[in-house]
Structures are given as structure tokens and as C-alpha cells.
Amino acid sequence: MKYCSHCGETVSELIPPGDNRLRYVCGHCETIHYQNPRIVAGCLAVHEQQVLLCRRAIEPRHGFWTLPAGFMENGETTEQAALRETWEEARARVQAQQLYMLFNLPHINQVYMFFRAELSDLEFAAGEESLEVRLFHEHEIPWNELAFPTIGKTLKQYFIDRQVSDFPVRMTDITYPARAPRQAV
Numbered sequence: 307m308k309y310c311s312h313c314g315e316t317v318s319e320l321i322p323p324g325d326n327r328l329r330y331v332c333g334h335c336e337t338i339h340y341q342n343p344r345i346v347a348g349c350l351a352v353h354e355q356q357v358l359l360c361r362r363a364i365e366p367r368h369g370f371w372t373l374p375a376g377f378m379e380n381g382e383t384t385e386q387a388a389l390r391e392t393w394e395e396a397r398a399r400v401q402a403q404q405l406y407m408l409f410n411l412p413h414i415n416q417v418y419m420f421f422r423a424e425l426s427d428l429e430f431a432a433g434e435e436s437l438e439v440r441l442f443h444e445h446e447i448p449w450n451e452l453a454f455p456t457i458g459k460t461l462k463q464y465f466i467d468r469q470v471s472d473f474p475v476r477m478t479d480i481t482y483p484a485r486a487p488r489q490a491v
Contacts, residue, residue: 348375
């Protein structure tokens with residue numbers, strides 16, 4: 307960030323009084339620009355013994371399979387975001403959704419929330435961000451073609467939990483070692 311979104315003056319990176327981390331601060335209007343994680347919400351939509359996956363029509367990971375999910379918008383709940391994304395990406399309607407998996411990804415400043423839900427009907431189709439949408443039995447999942455680690459972890463846990471019909475809310479941190487700062491050449 308170089309310029310203040312409130313007044314247009316240049317910003318500096320410093321620790322404001324009473325804070326404990328670097329923030330972009332405008333020296334002119336004194337606005338502190340907080341940067342917070344983005345929330346991704348989606349559904350693990352199921353029908354009988356199958357799960358609904360979408361093949362991505364957009365980057366990142368174009369052509370790979372994912373659960374219908376995306377960034378939450380202002381003014382909506384996480385559940386509303388999951389339902390909206392499921393409709394936008396898979397043109398699917400779901401019911402009886404419950405929070406199932408929560409992932410913290412601090413290295414990319416994101417939080418993923420997947421709701422377990424039942425498809426209301428079998429009328430679904432590829433939305434604008436999907437190349438195709440289909441139901442998969444566990445043995446048909448294209449494990450090597452999944453778009454993100456959160457998708458594989460969610461699916462694997464679902465199939466484990468399905469064996470005992472117990473689906474508690476689960477929270478997992480996906481972390482990677484911090485990268486070393488780049489050295490001047």
C-alpha cells in the first residue's frame with residue numbers, strides 16, 4: 307500500500323500507539339489501514355453416497371477440481387456466502403447445512419469454512435466459474451487433480467466421518483514455515 311484510501315496522501319508502515327504490529331498509517335489524516343484475513347465459505351454438498359465437485363474455469367488452479375466455495379461478501383453471513391457460492395459455481399441448491407470444517411491459513415491470510423449440506427435436488431450445472439460440475443463416489447474422486455489442500459483434507463475427513471455417521475465441527479491450521487527474507491544482490 308502506498309497511498310491512503312481516505313485522503314490520497316502517502317502512507318508509512320509503523321506500529322501505531324497501543325498496537326503491537328506493523329500497519330499502514332497515513333501521516334496526514336492519521337487513518338490506520340488494517341489488513342485482515344479473507345473468509346472463504348463453501349459447501350460440501352452430498353447426495354446419497356456422492357459429493358459434488360466443480361472443475362475450475364478460473365485461476366488459480368484452472369482445470370482442477372474443488373468444492374463450490376469463494377470469498378465472503380460484506381453484508382452476508384458465512385452460511386449465506388456458502389449457499390451463494392454453491393449456487394454461483396454449481397447452480398446447486400442445498401439444505402440442512404451445518405458448519406463442518408474450518409481451516410486457518412495464516413500464510414495467505416485466509417480462513418476457509420465448509421458447510422456440510424444435502425443437495426435439494428439433482429438439478430445442477432456449471433456456473434460461470436466452473437468448466438463442469440458432477441457427483442463423485444469416494445473411489446471416483448480425482449485426488450491428484452484437487453485444486454487446494456483444504457479440499458483434499460475436507461473430503462478425506464468427510465469419508466472417515468461418514469463411516470461412523472458422526473460429523474463434528476473440525477478446525478485445522480495449515481501452516482508453512484516462514485520464508486527467509488530476500489537478500490540484496
